[in-house]
Amino acid sequence: MKVKAIAALVSATICALSLAACGHRRGPAPGQLTLGMVTDVGGLGDRSFNDSAYRGLLTSKAKLGAYIQVLQSRSAADYQPNLTALTNLHFKMIYAIGFLMGLDLDQVAKQHPDQRYAIVDAVINDPNVVSITFREQDGSFLAGALAAMVSKTHHIAFLGGQDIPLIEKFAAGYEAGAREIDPNIKIDVKYAGSFDDVAAGKELANLLFNDGADIIYTAAGKVGLGAIDAVKSRNDDYIIGVDSDQDALAPGRVLTSMVKKVDVAVFDVARSLQEGKPMHGHVVFGLKDGAIGLTDFKYTRAAIGEANIARLHAIQAAIVSGKIVPPDSLKALADFKPVAL
């Protein structure tokens, strides 16, 4: 009697659970576009890279009716198991977010040549992997041009995290953009030697401002937060933020932010797959894809002025049309000549 009761209870529970499972977590319909994503250790909620990629998935769900699933990685040891788990579910496209996952994806992709993958910010040379990178120099060029237009002291600055090739793309584009507007502008360049040392960001920003620069473009991760803190107590100086929209962190004192929209790239890859024209190889996103660009000057439009904004649009058009080619390294910067528009 007792055994029967327990058996009934257990089977009832299993039924209830499986019904609940049916109700909430339906699998993909046959033929539905299925997108999987593996975050890097930053995870969802990082307000930058991973969240931006996730927004791209949500857009794909809304606009393409895609079925989406995300696996978060707690440590680098999770990358391969997560990628393999999604591979076994036969998703039509699996996104690996961040260059940290490059080597792991390379191995998994070689083992599963029939599965499509995409990776952000790294270039993997496998036939079944789409490598997505960004033309950070394009947006940085606009940031530099804007800085040169707005600067009253004809003296601006760049604050980098570490002197590495990725950050060089930002520095080279910025300097070239500033020279496009004002060939004789003074540009100070300093590096914090870190992407974490927020206090160093504040100290260096104060130093650059005190030296006479009135606009600083930061490409330094969290070090930039210190620079934004420094500009709050100043009346005539500005910071240009980076990666995500940082304008609201010090309204009116953050001139604009150079945003890198991973979501746009993620959506484009999904859409091309849906349309039957899947992307291959190395795909570079820039201004013309709307994946790189400045914010819309919500707090600083008056300070910049409509004439300058119009000029900025003209430069943006020239970059998109290829008339201006922003340099992506200091070597290319040395050969850069301002282009008459």
Add this chain to the structure above:
Amino acid sequence: MGALILSLLVLTLIKATPIIYAALGGVLSERSGVINIGLEGMMAIGAFTAVIVSYATRQPLLGILAGIAAGALLGYVLGVAATRFKVDQIVAGMGINLICAGGAAYGLVLIFNQPGASAQVPALGRHYGVLVALAFVAALVLQWLLTRTPWGLRVRACGENPAALASAGIDPLAMRLAAVTLSGALAGLGGAFLSLGELNLYSDGMTAGRGFIALAAVIFGRWNPLGATAACVVFGLFEALQYVLQGRIAWLPADAMQALPYLAALFALAGITGRVRAPASDGVPY
């Protein structure tokens, strides 16, 4: 030129201050015979707790006090491990560093619902100069305590020959526990200076190795509060110099400039190695 020298001086003091607090903690702890390699983690938790309390109460001063208390608590934990349980002090200290870094990162997610950095909270703002001055006052007071008071004599005896202290009827373990707890409090204050003095937020990794620089300053300053303070000021000066010189000397890359303070410390340490002597029972469990 005058403006340049002034900004160099101000920058030197700002750079030195958090390291001075941690280094004073290091001196006190090591003079009592316990190596406190957990200074970095104690700074991080001091910085983190200060921000949380300031966020909750809107009182930055309470935040600073909470940062000190959190550092003291961690110091107490290290003290108990080093005295009662005779744990290897280096291992215990490293454990504290790891727990603190992970704990603060997790706390950010729990409290602010975002990894990486906290929201902006009420901070000292312009009044943070008080904490800069206080660092030097603390150095003088600690120097006086260690060299001119019976308590200081006992702390030093504890680091040289705890058995002799015990034979005089004083419990060396209690002395060490008190010294390490105070050491943690000082490191916590150093962290709180960073998060609520200079800045107004906590961000993962914001202590950026300052606790380890402080350990070097302890040795460089020959386990003396004033000596360690001087070492911190020298380090701050070279850090400030590299900030100012970066980009002014075209053929020197930024990376080389950033190595300047560490090179200076290395040369200074190598130059005086023969003459320094740690407390005889430094790091030796009693």
